[in-house]
Amino acid sequence: MFSGLLASVFPACEDFVPVPKPRAYPRVAYPEKAYRPFGQHYCRFTFDMPVYAQIERDTTFFDQKPESDCWFNIDVPALNAKIYCSYYPVTSRGRLDELVQDAFTLAQKHNIKANYIEEIPVHRKADRVHGIVFSIDGATASSYQFFVTDSTRHFLRGALYFNTQARPDSLAPVLAFMKQDVNRLVETLQWQ
Secondary structure (H helix, E strand, C coil), X not given: CHHHHHHHHXXXXXXXXXXXXXXXXXXXXXXXXXXXXXXXXXXXXXXXXXCCCEEEECCCECCECCCCCCEEEEEEHHHCEEEEEEEEECCCHHHHHHHHHHHHHHHHHHHHXXXXXXXXXXXXXXXXXXXEEEEEEECCCCCEEEEEECCCCEEEEEEEEXXXXXXXXXXXHHHHHHHHHHHHHHHHCEEC
16 A cells, blocks of 8 residues: 555656756856066067966976077966967078978877868068968867067967867867967067
8 A cells, every 4th residue: 555655656756767967168257358568588579468377487398408598388377278489599591491390290280180270371571570370170289379480580489278178169269268369479579
């Protein structure tokens, strides 16, 4: 009698099938866009950098000293992002060609996971700033890279990375936010 009573009170319990909830992503609190000048004594250029970013000087390259004292990272801890920047003095036309080829090679290494790589030319003739921004679409480690040069003395390469697994859909809004900062760097760069 008691089991009959339970069966009549809880008839749907036997048919219950748990359904997992879809994966959710945490809400991102974006900092307010504002910029300040970058001007470090160990670099021969300036640009606008986000006020919510910190400069980390990079003093080692695979346990060796970098080619230049002007290697640094622009760390954005609020978004778990870094722009890795490396500066090279241009000593000859052959060296410039080698640096440009290296920049293309490093961007193309992401081709394995990339759906598409867009090469956006940079030409600011009055400021002697020329180069390319690589916008890499897909589940790649670095979705935005650039190099700029004056073709005679200076060469700067940068790559944006997030300290997380590459998930293009969930990273898309944060990537769009950070692309604005990289673009601002490239648009305001001035050689000294």
